Amino acid sequence: MLNATDYQKIVFFTGAGMSAESGVPTYRGRGGVWNKYNWEEYACQDAFDREPEKVLEFHELRRNAVLKCHPHEGHAVIAALEKQHPQVIIVTQNIDGMHQRAGSKTVIELHGSLWRMRCPKHGTFEDIGETYKSKTCEKCDRRLRPDIVWFGDMLKQDVMHAAMAAIGTCDLFIGIGTSGVVYPAAGFPQIARDNGAYCIEINPEASPMSDIYDRNIRETASTALAGLFASGGQKPF
Numbered sequence: 001m002l003n004a005t006d007y008q009k010i011v012f013f014t015g016a017g018m019s020a021e022s023g024v025p026t027y028r029g030r031g032g033v034w035n036k037y038n039w040e041e042y043a044c045q046d047a048f049d050r051e052p053e054k055v056l057e058f059h060e061l062r063r064n065a066v067l068k069c070h071p072h073e074g075h076a077v078i079a080a081l082e083k084q085h086p087q088v089i090i091v092t093q094n095i096d097g098m099h100q101r102a103g104s105k106t107v108i109e110l111h112g113s114l115w116r117m118r119c120p121k122h123g124t125f126e127d128i129g130e131t132y133k134s135k136t137c138e139k140c141d142r143r144l145r146p147d148i149v150w151f152g153d154m155l156k157q158d159v160m161h162a163a164m165a166a167i168g169t170c171d172l173f174i175g176i177g178t179s180g181v182v183y184p185a186a187g188f189p190q191i192a193r194d195n196g197a198y199c200i201e202i203n204p205e206a207s208p209m210s211d212i213y214d215r216n217i218r219e220t221a222s223t224a225l226a227g228l229f230a231s232g233g234q235k236p237f
């Protein structure tokens, strides 16, 4: 058990394992989406420029797969904590919006979202549902693309800055379901640790980053988070 009130600022850093527990198909690794689909045809700007409809259809498949899934208890524990604690920030590698569906508000999405479209001139637009509502910008008629960091795309600077600022000033850092081998995310636990945060890894399997953490919990996200923050399932802390 942790007493969340002992900490001023809590950062949850979540990766594919967090969503996989809800049944969301993963992208990388065994059985991942990229074993079935060639990303060069579906997830890069070149593919979108060549065959936008094909790329959008692929992303609609991903949206439908996500809509069949539901946030698990781990998502709920984090969302409940945010309601009662002044500074809870989620930094996620996931694009599926599961944290928001569970009720979380402060979510920094490193890789964008399946539920937003982007005009090169007018920014991003929320677009929720099985199919895309708009494929062109209402203001300028330019084609909208999913607001997702595809292969070959740079991470957005402002998003990265927000993530680094949160991680560099938190005093409790909890990494969940992320193998943590892809930079810049791989550096996050070290940044938190260098700034004196207590660092907990939640992952059923060890990762190359495990040694950086103060504590490793080899359980699923829902079990571990309920154990850390919930008391008898009544209150998150």
Ligand SMILES: [Zn+2]
Binding pocket: 119, 120, 121, 122, 123, 137, 138, 139, 140, 141, 142
């Ligand atoms: Zn526009």
